């Protein structure tokens with residue numbers, strides 16, 4: 001395989017797209033490719049230093065005349081600068097806007113400077129929010145469509161998201177599905193007794209949720225499900241992450257009188273120790289293009305109770321890896337959670353099946369798919 005120079009433009013913040021972009025970049029670098037990251041600051045999962053990885057933080061100039069800083073333009077300029085001097089083969093944008101759009105502009109800047117130069121191929125991965133939220137905003141539709149149509153290759157993280165993109169944008173190009181992935185050499189169940197001790201937990205069941213607490217995650221539903229569940233089984237709820245719904249969730253927990261049963265742990269990078277003591281992952285999202293947190297939980301042997309929304313049905317088989325209910329079906333999700341937590345035999349079968357299922361989404365397998373996708377695009381005229 002010929003070594004490539006690949007630019008990755010992504011969000012640095014706590015969330016699945018940043019995690020996938022960082023893990024993809026690390027894996028490509030480990031396979032000998034040169035990887036340049038473009039983001040506001042270093043992506044949160046990037047971790048250790050590698051000689052094949054370069055990070056370019058986007059510095060936004062603040063001019064007194066303009067109210068909003070020009071992030072997209074600063075990003076475009078940085079991509080153009082690095083792509084030109086480092087001769088990048090590929091720029092992989094995670095999200096149509098602003099990342100694909102900025103890369104598109106960067107390409108025009110390079111072509112304008114030197115028309116003979118063979119410019120990079122632009123790959124855009126759609127992660128969900130750019131289609132389901134931003135793309136659904138009528139004022140943004142045309143700009144999202146342009147970013148998609150001007151990319152050389154477009155991937156989505158689930159078949160569901162591909163269908164949504166086709167339905168909403170009728171893109172000119174074929175979309176390829178490359179699902180989320182997990183490194184099972186890092187994500188595996190290894191319970192450490194001191195973790196329970198550090199968190200002041202006894203031997204109760206542990207229910208976990210990990211997200212950025214956006215409205216789409218239905219944090220209120222998690223608390224209502226757990227409230228009903230906690231009346232039937234001795235359990236603690238670990239809430240990992242932070243975001244706009246956190247304050248309301250804290251109020252809800254106080255009002256229901258379950259403060260001693262719910263722990264708000266905030267944003268944590270190392271989630272394996274927590275997943276390793278967890279018995280159940282709750283993800284009642286009303287839309288979820290894939291649901292990386294659920295896959296990572298499964299790799300650690302944690303069955304999932306989630307919704308039938310979006311990409312969940314593509315990797316969670318009801319009754320085998322957990323259960324899928326309609327969004328908002330609080331009672332249904334509570335009953336299935338109770339079933340898993342009160343039947344050790346069924347829980348063990350599900351837990352083992354989850355570990356096997358996660359191996360089908362092993363990082364190495366999916367990174368190979370991206371590599372082959374880049375190679376195919378580079379071979380095109």
Ligand code: GMT
Pocket residue numbers: 014015016017018020127128129157180212214216287288289290291292293
């Ligand atoms: O879920 C979030 O709010 C974060 C968001 C992101 O952009 O980081 O996650 C999206 O991309 C992930 C990686 O592809 C997917 O696993 C998540 O399902 C997707 N989130 C939504 O569709 C709501």
